[in-house]
Amino acid sequence: MKKLLLATALVALGAGMAAAQTVRLGTEGAYPPYNFVNDKGEVAGFERELGDELCKRAGLTCTWVTNEWDSIIPNLQSGNYDVIIAGMSITPERGEVVDFSQPYIPPASSAYLALSKDADLKSGPVAAQTSTIQAAFVAENGMTVVEYATPEETVAAVKNGEAVAVLADKDYLKPIADESGGALVLLDREEVIGGGVGMAFRKSDTELRGKFDAAIKSMKCDGTLDAMIVKPEYFGPETKVWGEEGKQGC
C-alpha cells in the first residue's frame, strides 16, 4: 500500500513537472516589423507570429517578456527568460556567450537612412543602436559611430542633425523612409552584415534549442516560414527568402 501511494505520488509529481514547462520568450518590443508592442500593449510583429508558431510545433507553452536591448543577453543568462527572439543577428562574438538556433531570417541588408541621397558618411558620425552588428560595422569601417540605446533615438539623431546617417536593418528603416514624406531617404549603398537572424539560448539549454531548431527547420521545409516573411505587414514580397536553400536536408 505504501509503495503504491509512493508510486502514485511520484507519477503525479512527474506529470506536474512535465506540464510545468512554460518557455519564456524574451524580446525587445521596439523594432518593427520584427517585434514591437502594439497599441493594445501586446507584443506583436513578425517574431510574435513566428514564435507562437514555433512553440505550437515544438509542443511548448510560451509566454512573452519584453526587455531592454542593452541587457537582453545578461538577463537571459540570469534566467529571467529562456529564449531571445529579438531580431538578433548571429555573430561569432555573441556565439561565445549564447548559443544560436539556426537562422530564421537569411542574412539581410543593412541600409543607411539620411536626410539626403548625397550624404557623406565620412563627414560626421553615423548613428547605430548600442551592441548591434551595425554599430560594430560602422566602427570597423573607418566611420565614426555614435551609439543610442533604442532604435527610435538613432533615427531622431539623424533628424536633428546629431548624426549624418543611421545604419540599421533595411526592413526597419524602409517604412520610416517611406512615411517621412521625403524628409528621410535611404542611401543606395547597403551592407550585408551578420549570419542571419536566429534565436539565442543559454549555453546549457541544448535540449530547448534542439526543439526550436527542429521547429524552424520544419517551417523552412513546408514553406510556411517564407510565406510568413513575405507578408506585406512584415518584410514584403521583395525580401530575400530561404527558397530552395531552406529545403535542403528535409
Add this chain to the structure above:
Amino acid sequence: MLSSCADPKAIEGLSWLFCYLTSGKHIDFYWSFLTVLLLLAITAPAALGFGFVGATAARSPFLPARMLGKTYIAMVRGVPDIIYFLFFVIALDQAIEYLKFLAVCPAGSPLPWQGLEFRVCPEAKVPLSTSSAGWHKAYGFLLAAVTFAIVFGAFAANVLYGAMQAVPRAQLETAEAYGMSHKQVFRRILVPQMWSYALPGLSNLWMILIKATPLLFLLGVKDIVYYARELGGSKTQAYEFPHGDWRLYYFLGLLVFYLCMTRVSEILLGKLAGRLSRGQATAAGEAMRKAAA
C-alpha cells in the same frame, strides 16, 4: 476598447485622439502612475523603518550593533545609487532563488552559478515560469521596493542619527534625574523631540525619492517614464495609431505630474513641520509660543 475605435486608421480628429488616448497601451500608462504612487506609499514608511533601526543601532552602546548600523549607513551612502540599484536587485534575486534552490531542488543538483549563467532547477524559479505575468510583475515590483527602501533607509538613518544627537543633552539629563530608565528616556524624550530636527533632512529625502522613481525602469518595472518614451516615440504604419515623435508632449505631461507631486508634498511637509515644532525648545517652537501669547 470601444467599438467606434475598431478601425483607428479610418477615423480622424477628436475621435481619433479619443481612441488613441484610450488604447490598451495608454490604459497601461495610466495604471503606471498608480505603480509610482504605490512605490512611494510602500517605500517611504519602509525606508523610515530601516532608517530608524539603522540610527538606533548606530548609537547603541552595544559594539556589534553599533558597527552594523554604521557599516550599513556608510556602505549604502558611499555607493552610487545606479550601481547599487543594478547590483543589489540581481544579488537579491539570486539570493532568493538560491535559498529556494537549497530547499526544493533535488539533491546533487549543480550549484546555480555556472560561468556567466545563473541556473536553478525549474521548481526553484521565483516566480515559477508557469506563474502569470501578474506575479512576475509583482515580484519585480517588490524587489524594486525593497531596494529603494534599503537605499533610502541608509540616508534616513543618517538623518535620524544626526537628529537624535541634536536633542539637547539637558533634556535627557532632566529625564534621568526624574528617575526614568534608558528605555523610557529614549521613548518619551528623545524620539518625540528628534522629529523636529529630522524633518528638514527627511523632507529632502522624500523629494529626492519622488524624483528617483524613474529609476524603477532600470529595475525592469515599467513606470511612467518608460511608457512616456515608448508611447511618444514615432510610430510607423505597423502600429494602429501612427504618429510622429511626440515624446516632448509626453514628457511635458510628466513634468506637470512631478511638479504637482513635489508642490503638494511641500505644502504638507510645511504643515507637518509646524505641528512638530509646537512646544519644542527650538527657535521655531519659541516663535510659535510667542505668536500665541
